[in-house]
Amino acid sequence: MTHNQSGETHQNMHTGAVPPLMNHGGHELFDVHEALSTSVAGLNQSMLLRQHVKDAELLDILDRQYRFALDEYNITVEAFKTGQDPSQPTGSYKMQGGNDFVYGMKPTQPTKPIQSDSEISDEIISGYLLGASKASATAKTTAALETCNPVLRRVLADSIPNCIEMAYETAIYQNKHHYYQIPQLAQQDMQQLLNAFAPSGQPGMPKPPNLQ
Known part of the structure; x- marks a missing residue:
């Protein structure tokens, strides 16, 4: 598969554009399979564990994240199978609470x-x-970086912030209940690391010697 200067995708020596259904590379297929399998594992895990939840707040988090992740899974599967825009766009997960x-x-x-x-x-x-x-965010990032199909790449990329938001929401819940404790460095050490970098101005870029 090659790309011309206009960004159009063509099959090797043929002049016809690759149909969306076939606009997938080998690495892409394997990595998207891995990402979707990771999503399925997370959904199945939530379904199995739901009956054991005792705290109403945690149950609400589990149910909201499950419904959103299931919709996102279906959107990704549709884009993967067709190579075209799915019937609904990827949403934006909004965590609740502080x-x-x-x-x-x-x-x-x-x-x-x-x-x-x-x-x-x-x-x-x-x-x-x-x-x-966290596993889903990692798998989708890896897949997006290997994806040739532009629609599927965007679906995966749009999904990653939602995984991060879900992880953040769960981490806050865990921290509040002392399940997830966060150590801090001494103030002097923290300040040294915070000040380890400084902003930079825009330099004049050197011209490559052989540029025509």
Whole structure:
């Protein structure tokens, strides 16, 4: 597959444009398969864990994220199968609640694997939700960077901020309940790192010697 200067995509030595259905590269197919499989795993995980949720706030987060992720999965599948604009655009996930984190560490019991499903807790469930959002963000980023089809690339790229937003919402919930604690550096060390970079002006760009 080659690209001419106008951006049109053509098959090797042929002059006809590649149909949208076939406008996919090999790496793209494998990576999008991985991204969609990751989405399915996260959705299935939420469905299995929902019955174990005890906190109403966590249940609300799980349900809202599930509905949004399911719609996004269907949109991505449609764009992947057709290579064309899906029947509905990718939405924008809006988390609910504040965005304040509590910093510092408090003593907790060491974590270890559970021995039975009776030990499944809101801490464990929220950890799974956070992990699923992070995994999906990573898989979709990898796929988008390898995607040739312009519509599918945009669908994947638009989905990544939603994964980040879901992860952020879940992390805040975990932090509020002391499941996810955030250490901080000493103020002097933090200040040194904050001041480690300075803004730069626009330099005059050097001209390549052989540019015609």
